Amino acid sequence: MADTARDRITKFFQKNIANRVARQMPFQTLLETTGRKSGQPRTTPLGGRRVGDEFWFVSEFGDKSQYVRNIMADPNVRLRLHGRWHRGVAHLLPDDDAQARMRMLPRYNNVGVRTFGTNLLTIRVDLID
Template identity: 65%
Template structure:
């Protein structure tokens, strides 16, 4: 990462961790991705934006492999996703060969605009839902 994108990552992550995510996690309509902490083994819930297509949920990580939830997925791809207030079990797949900018065009507009504006290393993720 360049110095500028590293600074952007630190500032956005700090804002999300301390202000945006705690508020968003409380909203019943917010989509949450639950991973298992790779060190702690505890559930980690991250507000995300994305869309269900068939039996898969698609999202784009704004910081790619630097995102803690992406690192948790690498350690254990079994996840849960809360969509419309209902939890779904699934298996997450990191898709570095997918075009994340093109993918964002098919996902909810507001979240996609924020990911494009604040992201520095976009990465597409597909969660294959089991139920």
């Protein structure tokens, strides 16, 4: 599916404004992946919920998101929760009902996903430490 103009505008705003600000907030949840081309760490602010040793979230653009493509290349990630970094392994769950999953996640974190999401994809990170 080709990106719509709305998708391109949303991605531009997130990459160049919202994510840059959110990364600076000390208690913002951050996902760190390894760039599939550069091999460099890439951080993405996101929302979700920790349940035991798992962290659940929904990607609004699914496999069109750069961080999802990075996970596909290397599922080993780091996740910053409440200011502390944890190692983990990310799992893409295309068969999970992302709409139902979002009802289990914090509402304020899912506003953007609900508003702009066009290719929802559930992701679970199994936390190692």
